[in-house]
Amino acid sequence: xxxxxxxxxxxxxxxxxxxxxxxxxxxxxxxxxxxxxxxxxxxxxxxxxxxxxxxxxxxxxxxxxxxxxxxxxxxxxxxxxxxxxxxxxxxxxxxxxxxxxxxxxxxxxxxxxxxxxxxxxxxxxxxxxxxxxxxxxxxxxxxxxxxxxxxxxxxxxxxxxxxxxxxxxxxxxxxxxxxxxxxxxxxxxxxxxxxxxxxxxxxxxxxxxxxxxxxxxxxxxxxxxxxxxxxxxxxxxxxxxxxxxxxxxxxxxxxxxxxxxxxxxxxxxxxxxxxxxxxxxxxxxxxxxxxxxxxxxxxxxxxxxxxxxxxxxxxxxxxxxxxxxxxxxxxxxxxxxxxxxxxxxxxxxxxxxxxxxxxxxxxxxxxxxxxxxxxxxxxxxxxx
Numbered sequence: 001x002x003x004x005x006x007x008x009x010x011x012x013x014x015x016x017x018x019x020x021x022x023x024x025x026x027x028x029x030x031x032x033x034x035x036x037x038x039x040x041x042x043x044x045x046x047x048x049x050x051x052x053x054x055x056x057x058x059x060x061x062x063x064x065x066x067x068x069x070x071x072x073x074x075x076x077x078x079x080x081x082x083x084x085x086x087x088x089x090x091x092x093x094x095x096x097x098x099x100x101x102x103x104x105x106x107x108x109x110x111x112x113x114x115x116x117x118x119x120x121x122x123x124x125x126x127x128x129x130x131x132x133x134x135x136x137x138x139x140x141x142x143x144x145x146x147x148x149x150x151x152x153x154x155x156x157x158x159x160x161x162x163x164x165x166x167x168x169x170x171x172x173x174x175x176x177x178x179x180x181x182x183x184x185x186x187x188x189x190x191x192x193x194x195x196x197x198x199x200x201x202x203x204x205x206x207x208x209x210x211x212x213x214x215x216x217x218x219x220x221x222x223x224x225x226x227x228x229x230x231x232x233x234x235x236x237x238x239x240x241x242x243x244x245x246x247x248x249x250x251x252x253x254x255x256x257x258x259x260x261x262x263x264x265x266x267x268x269x270x271x272x273x274x275x276x277x278x279x280x281x282x283x284x285x286x287x288x289x290x291x292x293x294x295x296x297x298x299x300x301x302x303x304x305x306x307x308x309x310x311x312x313x314x315x316x317x318x319x320x321x322x323x324x325x326x327x328x329x330x331x332x333x334x335x336x337x338x339x340x341x342x343x344x345x346x347x348x349x350x351x352x353x354x355x356x357x358x359x360x361x362x363x364x365x366x367x368x369x370x371x372x373x374x375x376x377x378x379x380x381x382x383x384x
Contacts, residue, residue, distance in 0.1 A: 032265025105133025
């Protein structure tokens with residue numbers, strides 16, 4: 001295995017001893033067209049990324065899909081897309097990269113309803129992991145996980161989603177919605193349990209696009225301003241850039257707008273084979289000392305691997321370019337130009353799939369879900 005130097009995106013002005021490291025990854029989607037040969041072992045497959053996690057205390061990623069779906073009935077699709085499920089044994093992969101908690105706030109969490117969420121949580125518990133981000137109502141306290149590091153170090157994690165139609169309400173269980181007031185509640189709960197560093201993993205982004213939606217940029221920045229130290233997004237299955245926010249009282253916060261995937265059986269473009277892993281170094285009191293990124297490249301089977309030197313540089317150059325576009329604001333123009341192209345064709349295909357699945361009733365349900373943000377993109381394209 002080739003050994004690479006760490007790619008540091010930020011470090012504290014005054015060097016401090018590192019007491020522990022945590023990792024944040026993007027989407028873990030253990031379904032679809034993954035190639036699994038005979039004698040396949042999920043844990044051994046994760047060894048391809050061992051170098052990135054060897055000195056990490058805990059890892060947090062987004063699990064897309066429902067676990068242990070035997071005898072469960074999936075919901076009907078209202079258009080294009082997939083029902084995503086995986087065996088509980090897939091968690092051996094996450095165990096190998098030191099996951100203590102997994103986020104399940106995404107657009108596939110409820111593919112098998114409330115019972116599917118319960119099965120996923122139960123399967124996670126059997127692997128000594130906590131799954132957070134789905135299965136609660138808004139009357140309940142937000143799902144969080146506080147990792148206990150060395151001595152008194154505590155790190156809080158919260159998972160929420162913007163890119164989902166299954167958001168929880170006051171009276172209905174569902175996915176934790178990405179809202180500032182819910183994030184503030186999550187922060188208060190983490191702080192009450194001693195968390196000094198707080199991380200939010202948000203399911204947000206636009207499929208087939210490396211640039212983030214300007215609405216998502218504002219939302220993630222607001223979460224960082226409210227108190228989160230690291231806010232990261234995944235959903236597009238592509239990498240995006242990052243921003244550093246310099247806030248009051250010399251506080252730094254960081255937003256990463258697309259981490260891509262570490263495992264995925266749904267790859268429709270070479271760009272969807274690229275991913276990033278964030279590694280945060282913390283001092284004894286849980287303060288940030290440094291932030292690094294490590295590039296991931298999905299292999300032909302769909303599993304994350306450490307890229308060759310040339311592919312590593314391609315991914316890092318793309319990350320730097322996307323970050324520069326965020327810094328100068330030019331990302332907005334690129335985003336609206338790319339996402340407004342082909343929306344009509346996409347909705348026609350979606351409507352055809354909904355009609356085939358459920359006739360006029362499915363078509364009516366699909367029409368009721370025309371996304372406001374898509375209309376905004378078309379208007380922005382016309383008005384500039």
